[in-house]
Amino acid sequence: MTSEIILQAVISGLLMGLIYALIAAGLSLIFGLMEIVNFAHGEHLMLSMFSSFWLWTLLGLDPIFSIPITIAILAVSGILTHYFLIRYILKAKMLVQICATFGLSIFIRSFAQFLWTPDFRNVKDPILSGRIEIGNIFIGQPQLYASLICLVAFFLLYLFVNKTETGLALQATAQDRQAAEILGIPSDKMFALGWAIGLGCVAVAGVMLSNYFFIFPDVGVNFALFAFVAVALGGFGSIIGCLYAGIIIGLVESVGGLLIDPSFKLLYVFAIYLAVVIWKPQGMFGRY
């Protein structure tokens, strides 16, 4: 095994990790805001990939141009999720909250299967295709741009949450709902906004993934699992933690797969999850 192969694995792990980071950031934002884990996160990712696929198939819109449309679709679906489901379970027991979003995930996944069959689909010949060759290392163009755009989206999210007034209002609601209400921040609207932004992040990741990933109703499951792990690793509620955690997971997945056995990738990531939540339950950057 040469160093080039390892370098190749490191780079592809890094690129994948940035995508995991953005998906996890959406999850973490929602959790930090209202302490609800969105078990339907992977299904929302799947929806955004299908949205990109259909915009390409029906309207001939390349994924790179359909990003804003998909963001809008997912943001609206996030707001609807909040007003039709989450609003009623905000004060419920955790069991009920877990079951409700789990129910949503079952519903979306089987609905997709019902509408679009379990077939594997893909976007043929998108603008982003081919690969770049640096020395003996190959980097797929779609993968590269997906990661770059996810990184950009991640920093926009970070700036939004930390530098704008609305972002600070979001943080205030996350820290103390009642106090924020007294200051005139409507927590209900903030929650809806949190869902819109959280799923907007997923939309960016989903569209970029649809450039080179197969699209099928179960596609979100593994991504969601990795996002859960990333959020636990980075600390529930921490956004910047997701960036580091996503990269670590991407690296473990690809380098572990290279060094040991690629068919057990999930188990390596799982091992990290257990190790982190047992020894450092608050995660690396967690508030909790």
Add this chain to the structure above:
Amino acid sequence: MNSSLETAKLEPVWNTNKKVVFSVVGLLISLLLFPLVDPNTFYLHLMIMIFMHAVMAQSWNVIAGFSGQISLGHGAFFGIGAYTSSFFFVEYELTPWIGILIGILFSGIIAAFIGAVVLRLSGHYFAIATLLIAISFQVVFQRWELVGAASGIWIPLTEESSWIKLQFHDGKTEYYYIFLILFVFIYFLTWMLSRSKIGFRLRAVRDDPQAASSLGINVSKYKIIAYVISAIIMAPIGSLFAQYILIIDPDRMFNIEISIIVLLITVLGGIGNVWGPLLGTAILIPISEYSRIYFGGTGGAVDLMIYGVILMLICIFRPAGLISLLPLHILEREKQR
């Protein structure tokens, strides 16, 4: 104070309301006589599925309802039970009856090990860990050559029906009675458990772990006990189901759908109540079996879609489950005159 607590714990079984006892006995007798009216195979199958899911949901109810730990991967123990009895039968011609016992032993041991690690987590962390564990089991069994990897195990057909090899080819009546006996046995046991000292301590751990621990209850020990008990209940159902369908593969036996359905049944019926899973099963399994008939096997997503909607509606409108709509006071003891 202390003595009244003692009597509350040790309230004898025969003090139960007589009406409830009569209706339960009546129900049992009618279930025992049901195959004698010569129903068609579909109804027998439906009843077998009801018994099976009632027990599976009860298993989940023990860990999630009694001790408050939400496991999203309970199907793993179902798969372990199925694989253990089938493996020993195929490799060593060991009768599935002993295989069931070995399966119970294995799943109990595995649950104790897993529980010792993951039950230190609480809430979402535990739920996510169990989800990951269930998927890991599936990944491992899909690649484990000894147990047939992805193609699974085919249990060889016997020439004729045999109680020792637990295969019946003439009809489903024998299976009906086996599942019925297991169902009655498990429900009786969990009912006893819910009113035993362990049951009360588990609920204390669920409702307020800190208060429970300040009263001298070893919280993590009781959580592990609940996890092991619920794994032990799940395993024999896996083994019996393997004998019922005779083909097992990782995709079916470790399917995440098993974990979903036990959760759904229990939440629908009423979580934390011994009779909740039974009510949930009696409602949901007929819906699921009939929808399978109407929409066909390939459109299987339809029943999952219905499950998802039901689960969300229950969470919004009736988090205590449908059993909270019933007049539960009849279950209470008659006032002594």
